Amino acid sequence: MQPIVHPSRLANVAEPLRDDEIHVWMLPYDRAERRRPLLALLAAYLAIEPSGVMLREGPYGRPALAPSHRSTLDFNWSHSGDHALVALAHGIAPGVDIERQRPRPNALEVARRFFSSDEVTLIADAPSTRRAQVFLDLWTAKEALLKAHGRGLAFGLDRLSVVAGPASLALRRFDGEDLDHWQLQRLALGHGFAGALAWRGAARQVRLGRLASIA
Template sequence: MIDPLNSWNSPPKDLKLESNEIHVWRVFLAQTVSCLQSLQQTLSTDERTKAERFYFQKDRSQSIVSRGALRAILSRYLDLDPSTLRFGYNPYGKPSLIAEQGGDTLRFNLSHSHGLALIAITKNRNIGIDLESIRTDFPCQQIAESFFSPLENAVLRSLPLHLQHKAFFTCWTRKEAYIKAVGKGLSIPLDRFDVTLAPGEPAALLNFQENPQEVSRWSLFELIPGSELVATLALEGSRCQLLCWQWQYSSLANP
């Protein structure tokens, strides 16, 4: 059982990842110039090129910090220089470490929104995470009708208007975290499976039309990373211990 009222603590110096643990790191994407420059030096050519494609400097900086922090965090578990890490991608675009650097064992997933990133890490099982900012100007019912299942739409419409936006983004993160964990992207239609979304209802995969056995294979957990933000962790299996860490530049990277 995972308590959604997460406490985001500083990691210990002798950080270890046990086989039954999930570590979720919270990263604030607004960082100092010195941090930004240091992290940029660890990025691959492709990662730097991707960051440079953003029109606004804020978006370029956040791309650098999210990828740089990911490298810094993974390097701590692997005892490798962050700049030496190499990533591969499956046919649907899900990233992983190459096998020679522990990709067969160490699994991770990343999501970012509204100046914040969450990075989930575990061993020997698939994992997905999604983070969204609750936007009250978003056409929730219109989008839900296109992407949510009939059951989810019925639940959403039954809620008072002031609860619908949070319920929509809660549902969205649960569906996104699941398909990210599976690693097949939007080749899995979002309206072909049901998740919980009502206020106070534990995160769960309720039904998968093509493969009902998926319900017992996966666990969903609610995370609370900050005010007006919702997040979901999807994990293959069920028995686990969640530890939430607050990333600090000085804790994982040399200034």
């Protein structure tokens, strides 16, 4: 998916979303707008006005389309700083996370409190100049997995383990889950952000695009 640079073309971004695809959009975000960018993007995929998008929350707070839409479309979104990510797919529940890259002098301390022991070792063994990046790679991967799982952070960050390599992410442990049923991908976001996408199900083509505006 090529970047979309013309802000008036939001209505055209919802090109056919095939059952073997996941669309991921990176877009500008202002906290004051709350869910407006998300609703606008969902409306484009549903071919309705944003005011007609109805959401419900699951038992652990994950938003989803209300049953009244009678759609197989599912989504997840995340925001950090002035950018957001929205993942959309049919028939699966994607999980996505974005985090702004910045110095994190307490990365190892946070990992020791919340991560698995092998992840702590991975961070501790990283060069000091790489520690914050390794931490973010693991954090975004774990967040994406837990959001796709449906329980979110309530499930426990230490109940799954991820290995972050220079070019890929690998799931090594997920309590109560069959690892063969899970997919995990790093997202090449650029612009000083780290991101990850996860879902339970067969491999799919991930199409990543950028919106200059949701106006």
